[in-house]
Amino acid sequence: MNLSAGDPTFQHEYGRYLQSRADGFTYLTFTALPDLFSPGNGGPTETDGNARALLYFNKHYGLQATNANSASGTFGWYLLENPINDGYAPSSSASSPRNQRALERNFRRPKFLDFSEASSDFTLISLMLF
Numbered sequence: 001m002n003l004s005a006g007d008p009t010f011q012h013e014y015g016r017y018l019q020s021r022a023d024g025f026t027y028l029t030f031t032a033l034p035d036l037f038s039p040g041n042g043g044p045t046e047t048d049g050n051a052r053a054l055l056y057f058n059k060h061y062g063l064q065a066t067n068a069n070s071a072s073g074t075f076g077w078y079l080l081e082n083p084i085n086d087g088y089a090p091s092s093s094a095s096s097p098r099n100q101r102a103l104e105r106n107f108r109r110p111k112f113l114d115f116s117e118a119s120s121d122f123t124l125i126s127l128m129l130f
Contacts (some may be wrong), residue, residue: 005060006076008078008082009081010078011053011078012049012050014053014056015048015082022052022109025112030110031049033118046107048049048082049087050083050084051107052081052107054082054094054103058094077094084102086102087105089102
């Protein structure tokens, strides 16, 4: 893996980092554990991370969804390795209103029960450690 915005593995893993920041202490129960049972790279936890990373890299590096880096040195988002679901149009800019809505639809947000479950897991782990 290259630590580069143009590396598909780095793109995906950076999405995981962004998920952990968004999910907070619910990350383990809301994203990490369900991901163990996710159907490959197209499941909901995967596409959530991919959407978050594509938004980030588009904002900071002008990265667009393609399947290659260009000869001019600009970075591309690897849609085959890191898919975005729900109507994303690779022929349009990532910042187009249509693609912004498609990316937003990929976001998962913890609900009340996710927080209560994460809180009880944290309490159980704390009791086991002390």
